[in-house]
Amino acid sequence: MKKILSIILVIALALSASFAQGSGESSANEVYFLNFKPEIADVYTDIVAPAFEEETGISLRVVTAASNQYQTTLRSEMAKSEPPVIFQVNGPVGVQAFSSDVAPLENTEFYTLLSDKSMAIEQDGHVVAIPYAVEGYGIIYNDAIMHSYFALPDKAVSISSVDEIRDFETLKAVVEDMTKHLDELGIEGVFASTSMASGTDWRWQTHLFNMPLWKEFGDVLTATEASSFDFTYNENYKNLWDLYLDNSTTAKGLVSARTDADSMAEFALGQCAMVQNGNWAAAQILGEAGNVVAAEDIKFLPLYMGFEGEENMGICVGTENYLAINVHASEEAKANADTFLTWLFSSETGKRIVRDNLMFITPFNSFTSEELPSDPLAREVNRWMNMDGVTSVPWVFQGIPSEQWKSDFGGALLQYINGTMDWTAVVDIAKASWTTEAELAGR
Numbered sequence: 187m188k189k190i191l192s193i194i195l196v197i198a199l200a201l202s203a204s205f206a207q208g209s210g211e212s213s214a215n216e217v218y219f220l221n222f223k224p225e226i227a228d229v230y231t232d233i234v235a236p237a238f239e240e241e242t243g244i245s246l247r248v249v250t251a252a253s254n255q256y257q258t259t260l261r262s263e264m265a266k267s268e269p270p271v272i273f274q275v276n277g278p279v280g281v282q283a284f285s286s287d288v289a290p291l292e293n294t295e296f297y298t299l300l301s302d303k304s305m306a307i308e309q310d311g312h313v314v315a316i317p318y319a320v321e322g323y324g325i326i327y328n329d330a331i332m333h334s335y336f337a338l339p340d341k342a343v344s345i346s347s348v349d350e351i352r353d354f355e356t357l358k359a360v361v362e363d364m365t366k367h368l369d370e371l372g373i374e375g376v377f378a379s380t381s382m383a384s385g386t387d388w389r390w391q392t393h394l395f396n397m398p399l400w401k402e403f404g405d406v407l408t409a410t411e412a413s414s415f416d417f418t419y420n421e422n423y424k425n426l427w428d429l430y431l432d433n434s435t436t437a438k439g440l441v442s443a444r445t446d447a448d449s450m451a452e453f454a455l456g457q458c459a460m461v462q463n464g465n466w467a468a469a470q471i472l473g474e475a476g477n478v479v480a481a482e483d484i485k486f487l488p489l490y491m492g493f494e495g496e497e498n499m500g501i502c503v504g505t506e507n508y509l510a511i512n513v514h515a516s517e518e519a520k521a522n523a524d525t526f527l528t529w530l531f532s533s534e535t536g537k538r539i540v541r542d543n544l545m546f547i548t549p550f551n552s553f554t555s556e557e558l559p560s561d562p563l564a565r566e567v568n569r570w571m572n573m574d575g576v577t578s579v580p581w582v583f584q585g586i587p588s589e590q591w592k593s594d595f596g597g598a599l600l601q602y603i604n605g606t607m608d609w610t611a612v613v614d615i616a617k618a619s620w621t622t623e624a625e626l627a628g629r
Contacts (some may be wrong), residue, residue, distance in 0.1 A: 194588070200514070215243075217519070220263055220270035221250040222507070225470055233528055246520050253446070254385035259286070264512075268617045271515045271523045275315050276506040277584035280308050282627075289513035296509075297525040299550040306329035306445030308507060315508035316329050318458040318531070319546035322486070322567035322578070323393055323464030324501035326471075332461040333459055334371055335364050342366075348485070352548040354492040364459065365433045368419060371459070376447035378461035382600050384446040384601045389462055390427070391596035396502055396583040397489050398423045409585025413629045415620035420613045422491035428460070432601060438603050454479055465563035469545055472561070486570060498571045504581025505549075550576055587623035594619040 221230055227250035237566065249270070251259035255273070259588040263270055264287060275281050281288060290312035291297050295348040298304060300316055308316040332348050335341060342363040343356070351357050365374045381387065398419035403409040421491055435458050436444055444464070447470070454474035461467075471479060488501050511523045530536040532552040540546050543560040547567055586592060598615040601607035 325487040352497040354490040376433040379436040379444035468561040468563040500576040500578040503578035595621040
């Protein structure tokens, strides 16, 4: 009888564990985090997760969405029986898209760390999304190559350093002259590949597009409410876009096969002098096998396009990196999520990982100036943010009405590259798609 009871007990425990796993209860002491950034996925899985579990006893499961597939992945994961407990939203538009899934955060420890509480996103009187990294982007350049260019005895420009490039006219003159000296400079093109492979055109249909969007609307709130878009500054966009395409390592007919990872590899291997990207790319450059670019030579230039007064314009600084907690998760899971986020951004171990491995420029009061990231592009963001007489360009692209608009515009840009669409048609598509998508979004 005792043996029979023992067997029954074992079976009952096994069934109970199986049921708990199917219902999500087995994950109560686990934090499921859906990561937005493929370039730092290994940091989360190989460094963050083991350290967090060792110090707290709570496990961290990280799933990373493929490049430019985060929204699709998030929707799919949220529909599962065990959805993410921590997920990312890209500003007000992202919160609106997942408005029924975001939990109030004003009473969390994580929220108390935020230096400027106005940076958080609110919904119905509750804080629902908290920024975790301030980022900057522009034209990354290799200062060693630029020094080589300015030392050329037959260069066509009168300036003698990158610091004197303060507008599009000067940038264009330098870039086009560098193209005439590729062999002497030991590069294949001034700019890295204009990557247009599927899912990798975000640098152009979002980040580069921020410039004319900013000039037309001024701020993200105005853009978010706009039912139409005139693309008033389309020629300014075209100025820099054509400069990229005409002075690239890759012929126009081949860019549809190039990814942003290809572009960053070209820069890291010294095959080009410039590439458009953000401070998050420092890890890609420095971690590239065969990298030849010294950390001290990795610097930023603004996205000059020929705007009036752009000599006082800095790089684009802002964030679309907001974290939210799933309101449908259990109270224990939500508490563990708060524990993880607070640990990551305030514990000595977490802050060291944020600084040295994730390389975030954080908005939290738990970091001293000495604890900011030491990577070169983070330092560049700080340099440009604090440069006298220069104003950073805000991130207005969060006001784009939908991912579909980005897809429509990106597709039109590729047709323009391939010569199957003229620029006027590209502009028309950008305007028409905005009207359509804004109406669908209820603007």
